[in-house]
Amino acid sequence: MDVLEFTLSLLIIIMCFTCSTWWYLSNRWWKLSSVPTNWPLVGMLPGLVRNAHRVHEYATDVLVETKGTFEFHGPVLANFNMLATSDPANIHHILSRNFSNYPKGVEFRKIFDILGNGIFNVDSKLWEIHRKTTMFLMHHAKFQTLLERNIWDAIEDGLRPVLDAFAEQDTLFDLQDIFQRFTFDAISKLLLDQDPKSLSIGLPHVPCEKAFSDFAGAVMYRHFLPEGCWKLQKWLRIGKEKKLIQAWEAFEQYLYPCISRKQEELMHNSTIKDEESTFLNAYIKMYNQWENGDLGTLQTFLRDTFLNLMFAGRDTTSATLTWFFWLLSRNPLVEKRIREEIQQQLHLKDDENLKFLKIEETRKLVYLHGALCETLRLFPPVAIEHKIPLEFDILPSGHRVNPNMRIILSFYTMGRMESIWGKDCLEFKPERWISERGGIKHEPSFKFPAFNAGPRTCIGKEMAFIQMKIAAATIIYNYHIQVKDQVIFPSASVIAQMKHGLKVRLIKRVPVVSN
Incomplete structure (x- = not known):
C-alpha cells in the first residue's frame, strides 16, 4: 500500500511539474515569439482565434519574425492550411510573373x-x-x-x-x-x-x-x-x-x-x-x-x-x-x-x-x-489579397505551394x-x-x-x-x-x-x- 501511495504521489508530482512547465514555456514562448504553436488536432487555429481582433497586426508580427513568409497549419481534416507572405519577390511572382497560375478562383468567389x-x-x-x-x-x-x-x-x-x-x-x-x-x-x-x-x-x-x-x-x-x-x-x-x-x-x-x-x-x-x-x-x-x-x-x-x-x-x-x-x-x-x-x-x-x-x-x-x-x-486600404494556385509552384522564397492551397498576401505588413x-x-x-x-x-x-x-x-x-x-x-x-x-x-x-x-x-x- 505504501508503494502504491508513493507511486501515485510521484505521478501526481510529475504531472503537476509537467503541466506547470508546459504552462510556463507556452506563456514564455508567446511572449518571446509571435509565431503560433502548432497544436495536435487543432493546429495553429488557437493562436489565430486569440488574435482575431488584431489580425493585421498579428500577421505583421508573424511575418516580420519569419522574414516575410509563413506556413499556417489549420485543424486536421479542415483543409485550412495557408501560406501568408509579404515578400516582394513572392508578390511579384504571384501577381505578375506567374499571373495565370493564380486566378481569383472558386474559393475566392465563395468568400x-x-x-x-x-x-x-x-x-x-x-x-x-x-x-x-x-x-x-x-x-x-x-x-x-x-x-x-x-x-x-x-x-x-x-x-x-x-x-x-x-x-x-x-x-x-x-x-x-x-x-x-x-x-x-x-x-x-x-x-x-x-x-x-x-x-x-x-x-x-x-x-x-x-x-x-x-x-x-x-x-x-x-x-x-x-x-x-x-x-x-x-x-x-x-x-x-x-x-x-x-x-x-x-x-x-x-x-x-x-x-x-x-x-x-x-x-x-x-x-x-x-x-x-x-x-x-x-x-x-x-x-x-x-x-x-x-x-x-x-x-x-x-x-x-x-x-x-x-x-x-x-x-x-x-x-x-x-x-x-x-x-x-x-x-x-x-x-x-x-x-x-x-x-x-x-x-x-x-x-x-x-x-x-x-x-x-x-x-x-x-x-x-x-x-x-x-x-x-x-x-x-485593401490590407490583404487572397490567391489559390491552379498548379504546383515554387515561390522565389523557396516555399512550395500546392493546387487549391490558400495564399494570403499581406499588403499591410509590407x-x-x-x-x-x-x-x-x-x-x-x-x-x-x-x-x-x-x-x-x-x-x-x-x-x-x-x-x-x-x-x-x-x-x-x-x-x-x-x-x-x-x-x-x-x-x-x-x-x-x-x-x-x-x-x-x-x-x-x-x-x-x-x-x-x-x-x-x-x-x-x-x-x-x-x-
Missing part, C-alpha cells in the same frame, strides 16, 4: 459571393471584358469633366455644409463616417446619377451606405475561418454572417430601383445627356455581347457590376483619407508644408480661402501626393518591413516619395501594392488620387482638425478602416487679412 459577376470576382475572358469596358469609360473624353463636376458637387452640397455645421457647434464627430458618406454619395452620383444625400445635415441613416462596412468585416472572417464554420453561421443567420445577409439585402434594395429608374430614363427620354448614361449603356452593351449566357438576368449583372465599383469607390478612398488626417495630426509640420504648397502652387492670397481646384491643378501638389502615398504605404523600406519604415515621411528633381518618385507595385500589382492593377488609381487630393486640400486649407486622444487601430476587415472611427473637432481657419 466574396456577394460581388457576383463583378470585376473583382471574375477571371479570364469576363474579367478582361470588364476591365476593357471600364477603362474605356474612364478614358472617355468627357470623363474628366464629369469626374471634376461630380467631386465638387459632393463637396459643395455635402462635405462643406456638414463640416461648417460641426465647426459652428464645436462638437466631436467621427471623421471616418463623414468620409464614408462623402465617397458613397460621390460614387453613386457618378455611376448611377443618384445622390443618396447620406452626407447632409443630421447625417441620415442610409442602409446601403452602412452595409459596405458590415460586408468588408464579414468577408474578412471568411478568410480565416474554415468554410464549414461560416456556412453554419450563415444558415443560422448569426454573427458576422447575419450582418452580411442584411448588407446583401440593403445593397439590392438600393441598387435595383436605381438601375430600373435609369433604364426607364434611357428608354423614354431621348434628350438625356450623353455622359450621364455612359456607364449604364456600356455595361448593357457588354452584357448583350457576352456569349456564354452565365451572367444571370441583365438586372442582376448590372447590380453586380455597380456594386463592385461602388465598393472600390467608397471604401478604399474613405479609409485612406481617414488614416491621412490621423497621420497629419501626429505630424503637424507635414500639414503646415502641405498648406504652404497649396497656397504657393495655386497662387492663393493670404486672405483667400480655397473654393475650387481643377484636376490639372492637383498635379502640382507634389508634396500632398507624397503624403497620400505614405499613408497608402502604412495603411493600404509597409512595416525594414527589409523593404529601411529602418525608418514606421515613420511618416512624405519626402520618401519626392525625387531629387522635385517630382513624384516611382516605386514598383510589388514593393508598393496599395493599388494591387500586375495585370489586376487598380484602374481607378488616378481617379482616387484626384478625389483624395481635392478633398484633402479643401479641408487642410479651410479647416484645422483636432483629433481626440484615443486608441487607434485597424479593424479586422479586408478594408483597413479604423476600428472605432476617428473622433475629431473642427475649427474653421480664418484667412489672414493683410494691412
Whole structure:
C-alpha cells in the first residue's frame, strides 16, 4: 500500500511539474515569439482565434519574425492550411510573373459571393471584358469633366455644409463616417446619377451606405475561418454572417430601383445627356455581347457590376483619407508644408480661402501626393489579397505551394518591413516619395501594392488620387482638425478602416487679412 501511495504521489508530482512547465514555456514562448504553436488536432487555429481582433497586426508580427513568409497549419481534416507572405519577390511572382497560375478562383468567389459577376470576382475572358469596358469609360473624353463636376458637387452640397455645421457647434464627430458618406454619395452620383444625400445635415441613416462596412468585416472572417464554420453561421443567420445577409439585402434594395429608374430614363427620354448614361449603356452593351449566357438576368449583372465599383469607390478612398488626417495630426509640420504648397502652387492670397481646384491643378501638389502615398504605404486600404494556385509552384522564397492551397498576401505588413523600406519604415515621411528633381518618385507595385500589382492593377488609381487630393486640400486649407486622444487601430476587415472611427473637432481657419 505504501508503494502504491508513493507511486501515485510521484505521478501526481510529475504531472503537476509537467503541466506547470508546459504552462510556463507556452506563456514564455508567446511572449518571446509571435509565431503560433502548432497544436495536435487543432493546429495553429488557437493562436489565430486569440488574435482575431488584431489580425493585421498579428500577421505583421508573424511575418516580420519569419522574414516575410509563413506556413499556417489549420485543424486536421479542415483543409485550412495557408501560406501568408509579404515578400516582394513572392508578390511579384504571384501577381505578375506567374499571373495565370493564380486566378481569383472558386474559393475566392465563395468568400466574396456577394460581388457576383463583378470585376473583382471574375477571371479570364469576363474579367478582361470588364476591365476593357471600364477603362474605356474612364478614358472617355468627357470623363474628366464629369469626374471634376461630380467631386465638387459632393463637396459643395455635402462635405462643406456638414463640416461648417460641426465647426459652428464645436462638437466631436467621427471623421471616418463623414468620409464614408462623402465617397458613397460621390460614387453613386457618378455611376448611377443618384445622390443618396447620406452626407447632409443630421447625417441620415442610409442602409446601403452602412452595409459596405458590415460586408468588408464579414468577408474578412471568411478568410480565416474554415468554410464549414461560416456556412453554419450563415444558415443560422448569426454573427458576422447575419450582418452580411442584411448588407446583401440593403445593397439590392438600393441598387435595383436605381438601375430600373435609369433604364426607364434611357428608354423614354431621348434628350438625356450623353455622359450621364455612359456607364449604364456600356455595361448593357457588354452584357448583350457576352456569349456564354452565365451572367444571370441583365438586372442582376448590372447590380453586380455597380456594386463592385461602388465598393472600390467608397471604401478604399474613405479609409485612406481617414488614416491621412490621423497621420497629419501626429505630424503637424507635414500639414503646415502641405498648406504652404497649396497656397504657393495655386497662387492663393493670404486672405483667400480655397473654393475650387481643377484636376490639372492637383498635379502640382507634389508634396500632398507624397503624403497620400505614405499613408497608402502604412495603411493600404485593401490590407490583404487572397490567391489559390491552379498548379504546383515554387515561390522565389523557396516555399512550395500546392493546387487549391490558400495564399494570403499581406499588403499591410509590407509597409512595416525594414527589409523593404529601411529602418525608418514606421515613420511618416512624405519626402520618401519626392525625387531629387522635385517630382513624384516611382516605386514598383510589388514593393508598393496599395493599388494591387500586375495585370489586376487598380484602374481607378488616378481617379482616387484626384478625389483624395481635392478633398484633402479643401479641408487642410479651410479647416484645422483636432483629433481626440484615443486608441487607434485597424479593424479586422479586408478594408483597413479604423476600428472605432476617428473622433475629431473642427475649427474653421480664418484667412489672414493683410494691412
